[in-house]
Amino acid sequence: MTAPLHEPTAEAAPSAADEAAVASADAKAVQGRSLGRIAWERLKRDKLALSGGIIVLLLIAVAILAPVIAHAVGQDPELHHEDLIDPLFGTPKGSLGGLSGSHLFGVEPVSGRDIFARIVYGAQISLLVGFLSAVVAVVLGTVLGILAGFFGGWVDSVISRVMDGLLAFPQLLFIIALVSVMPNQMLGLTGTGVRVFVMILVIGFFGWPYIGRVVRGQTLSLREREYVEAARSLGAGRLYILFKELLPNLVAPIIVYTTMMIPTNILTEAALSFLGVGVKPPTASWGQMLSNAIDYYDSDPMYMVVPGVAIFITVLAFNLFGDGVRDALDPKGSR
Amino acid sequence: MLAYLIRRLFAAAVMLLVIILVVFSIFFLVPKWAGVDVATSFVGKQADPAAVQAVREKLGLSDPIYSQVWEFFKGIFAGRTYAAGGDVTRCAAPCFGYSFRSEQAVWPVLTDRFPVTLGLALGAAVLWLVFGVAAGVLSALKRGSLWDRGAMVVALGGVSLPIYFTGLLSLAIFSYGLKWIDAQYVPIGQSFTGWIGGMILPWITLAFLYAAMYARITRATMLEILGEDYIRTARAKGLREQTVIGKHAMRSTMTPILTMLGMDLGALIGGAILTETTFSLPGLGQKVLDAIKNQDLPFILGVTLITSLAVLIANLVVDILYAVIDPRVRLT
Numbered sequence: 028m029t030a031p032l033h034e035p036t037a038e039a040a041p042s043a044a045d046e047a048a049v050a051s052a053d054a055k056a057v058q059g060r061s062l063g064r065i066a067w068e069r070l071k072r073d074k075l076a077l078s079g080g081i082i083v084l085l086l087i088a089v090a091i092l093a094p095v096i097a098h099a100v101g102q103d104p105e106l107h108h109e110d111l112i113d114p115l116f117g118t119p120k121g122s123l124g125g126l127s128g129s130h131l132f133g134v135e136p137v138s139g140r141d142i143f144a145r146i147v148y149g150a151q152i153s154l155l156v157g158f159l160s161a162v163v164a165v166v167l168g169t170v171l172g173i174l175a176g177f178f179g180g181w182v183d184s185v186i187s188r189v190m191d192g193l194l195a196f197p198q199l200l201f202i203i204a205l206v207s208v209m210p211n212q213m214l215g216l217t218g219t220g221v222r223v224f225v226m227i228l229v230i231g232f233f234g235w236p237y238i239g240r241v242v243r244g245q246t247l248s249l250r251e252r253e254y255v256e257a258a259r260s261l262g263a264g265r266l267y268i269l270f271k272e273l274l275p276n277l278v279a280p281i282i283v284y285t286t287m288m289i290p291t292n293i294l295t296e297a298a299l300s301f302l303g304v305g306v307k308p309p310t311a312s313w314g315q316m317l318s319n320a321i322d323y324y325d326s327d328p329m330y331m332v333v334p335g336v337a338i339f340i341t342v343l344a345f346n347l348f349g350d351g352v353r354d355a356l357d358p359k360g361s362r
Numbered sequence: 363m364l365a366y367l368i369r370r371l372f373a374a375a376v377m378l379l380v381i382i383l384v385v386f387s388i389f390f391l392v393p394k395w396a397g398v399d400v401a402t403s404f405v406g407k408q409a410d411p412a413a414v415q416a417v418r419e420k421l422g423l424s425d426p427i428y429s430q431v432w433e434f435f436k437g438i439f440a441g442r443t444y445a446a447g448g449d450v451t452r453c454a455a456p457c458f459g460y461s462f463r464s465e466q467a468v469w470p471v472l473t474d475r476f477p478v479t480l481g482l483a484l485g486a487a488v489l490w491l492v493f494g495v496a497a498g499v500l501s502a503l504k505r506g507s508l509w510d511r512g513a514m515v516v517a518l519g520g521v522s523l524p525i526y527f528t529g530l531l532s533l534a535i536f537s538y539g540l541k542w543i544d545a546q547y548v549p550i551g552q553s554f555t556g557w558i559g560g561m562i563l564p565w566i567t568l569a570f571l572y573a574a575m576y577a578r579i580t581r582a583t584m585l586e587i588l589g590e591d592y593i594r595t596a597r598a599k600g601l602r603e604q605t606v607i608g609k610h611a612m613r614s615t616m617t618p619i620l621t622m623l624g625m626d627l628g629a630l631i632g633g634a635i636l637t638e639t640t641f642s643l644p645g646l647g648q649k650v651l652d653a654i655k656n657q658d659l660p661f662i663l664g665v666t667l668i669t670s671l672a673v674l675i676a677n678l679v680v681d682i683l684y685a686v687i688d689p690r691v692r693l694t
Contacts, residue, residue, distance in 0.1 A: 195377060195677065197629055197669040199636075200650060204388055204662065207654050294524055298636055301526050302651060317526055321640070324530050325538040335527035343522035350518070 062279065062356070069355040076351020082344035090150040097144040101129065104148045105309045108139030118327045132333045135316075136323050142330070145311035146337050152219075152300075152312045153341060156226050157293035163231025165285050168238030173277070175239070176246025177269060187243070190236035198233050202295065205229045207304045219310045226305060230295050238284045245277055279356045286349035290342040297338050313338050370681070374674040381670045385663055386431055434459070434663065458667075459660035461653075468664045471649065476668070479645035481550065482637065483630035485561060486568040487623070494573035495619060498580025503607065505585065513577060520574025529567045529640035536563060547643050564641045568634065572626060576619060583615045590614075616687050624680030628673030 070076055089096065097104060112134070113120050119134050127133075132142040175186035209225040249255065250273065258272050299305035300314030308315060313334040320331035425433075436442055437457035444451040444460075453459065458468035497517070501510040536542050543563060548556030587593065588611060596606045635647035642648075646665050653661035 192377060192380060194625075195670075195673055196381065197666065197673060199629070200666060200669060201384075201388075203635070203651065204385070204654050208388055208657070290522065297524055298526070301524075302635065302639060303655065314524075314526075317524075317530070321530060324534045328534050331527070331530050331534065335524070335531070338527065339519075339523055342524075343519065346518055346522050 066279075066352075066355040070351055073351040073354065075347050076354070079344045079347025079349075079351065082340065083348055086150055086341055086344065087154060089147055090154045093147045093151055096147050100143060102141040102144040104140065104144040104311045106140065108134055108141070110139070112137060112139045118323065133329050135319070136327050136330060140309075142316075142333050145316065146313070146333060148311040149313045149316065149334070149337065150341070152223060152306055152310070153293050153296055153338075156223060156230065156296040157289045157345075159227045160230035160234065160292045160296075161285050161288045163227060164234030164288060165238055165281060167231070167235035168284075169242050169274075169277070169281060171235065172239035172242025173246050173269060173273060176243040177250055177265075177273065179247075183243070186239070190239050190243075193233065193236045196233075199295075199298070202229050202233055203299065203302060203304055206299055219306050222306045226296055226299060230292050234288055234292065237288065238281065241280050241284055242277055245280055246273060249273055249276055283349075283353045283356055286345070286352045290345035290349065293342055293345070294338070370678055374678065377674060378667070378670055381666060382434070382663065383431065385659075385666050386427060386434075458664040461658050461661055463656050463658050468660045471661070472646070472664050472668060475644060475646050475649055477550070478547070478643055479634060479638070479647060480631055481557070481561060482564055482568070482634055482643060482645060483627060485565045486572065486630070487627055489565055489569035490572035490576055491619075491623065493569065494576030495580050497573065498577040499584055499607075499612070499615070501577065501581045502584035502588065510581075514581070517574040517577045520570055521578065523571065525567060525571050525636050526640045528570060529564070529637065532563050532567050533641070547641075560643075564637050564643060567640075568630075568637050576622065579622065580615060580619060583618050584611060587611050587614050613687055617684060620680045620683055620687070624676040625673065628676035629669070631669070631672040631676070 070080075108130075112118070118136050119139070130141050130143065132146060134141055135145070171186050171190075175183040206222075206225055206229050209221070209229075250268075255268060255272055258268055263272070296305060297312070297314030297317070300312040301318040303315075303318060305314060306312045316334040317331060317338075320327075320334070323330050433442060437453060437459060439456070441457045442453055442459075444453065451460075453467065456469055458472065460467055461471075497513050501513045504510050537544065543559055546556075547560040550557040593606060593611055596610045597603075601610075634643075634645065635651055637643070638645045638647040639651060646668065650662060650665040652658070653665065
């Protein structure tokens, strides 16, 4: 492919087809900027998106370092502190849900487990399920979407009908149903491991049509472009065209949909644990803490506020970052 | 138009059949694959083998799956008879079977709970459509203004808040703290004001979540449409701004909004599981959650059928409305 005469500055955002050209021209032309560079420069100017991104990084650090952080404040997420509980009402002694220097967010009613440690450990479950289920959805959606768009015909009909069907399903209902009938032991995993694995698979499975539709639509328009025809006339095989010509041009929409899917998946995980079909106690999860908090919303509101705010901050940070990424990568983006 | 309707209805029927088959497989094949005996788990762990066998025979659990599916469909339209030896039970149409747990008939429970969920979904939908769309349109028109930024910050917060958290917060503040509202569900037939009182918090919290989503979508769509040529043409013709926005821009803006409304409303009518759990509303969502936890297949099938039917009908109505609203759409 020869580098086309192209002035990146004249056009604020190159269209998908030009991106590859710009990227390959990058090495030769001095003023050439890759899509990644352009997006990064836009993202850098978006203060809200950046702060969202920073919070996301912090949360990931918290999740990975959960044992270290809990150890540093001297707390264990599953250790009971019944001495801190009012035996008459089952609520924590003292004000604000038993908040103190050693229990930074207070303790749980009845058991007296440290809420700070449980929140920190709960981040592991939330982020793990949120990320990995998005990965499942992206892989399935990209592969099937690209196949449907590229081959057309009956392949497209079958995949498209399946996507329509899945989108018309009462999703939460089926996610709950599937998660709850899955066995408690499989593939050598037990307990929390199985619950997390099952949630990742099921949430990911119901998420792929969203990405699949976008990828299919993009592929449909991209496969008619001249550069695909050029590759074909040079004797490139189907696989080469799929992976070397089409896939690089689909990266931008895939990244956008992935970042927007993660917060939704985190909310779904929290909802499943809230409904009692997610991870089982004593493993800590935010949704499950909220579900326990229903019984204490009047007597111990702190117990409800802490996990609720944790979910809120996490999802908000991902949403802010996702919006920023979309604006930075979207050629039509105008804000 | 008629051909279109017939084709859509046929597709809907196929979809329903697929959904029923999927539900059957989830609850019969997955446990089998995992090595759990379905009949024993329905009767209870301590039941003696004879009782398990009797139940299995009476409910037809040992029949092949296609005949079970057939019996289920037949029951809905013609009623069905359960028989095991001398023990015969007649279930009149529409028969959705009996609970595996409590031996309650499914259909009366569904009709009993349906109005609760329908009231919740419709009431909230009116609120979120009015406020969400209005906020989105205003934001798009006053783009970059203080109102726009404020509304979009609130909306972003709204989509990031789980309903079971805002629900609990609103209960703690308005029902327990300020004591403005007695959050207790009262059937509409008993007392209209009592019904409103019990539904107002669920309506507002549910509507807040959806209004935030709708405001974001409305704003984005409106901005895109305001840049289209036909809007410029309308302005160039000398039409009043009110007409340009209200008639020309609003029509196309409503298309994606309606698509979302169809899906959201359908899903909610089939059981606002999270909202009903948070506010202890005795609707379909609460029931189906119970049923799933108890693996009570007849209830799950019943609610799933109603949900899927609601989603399909809502989508069909929406597609027909497209043609009314957007002159570019022709139903073929």
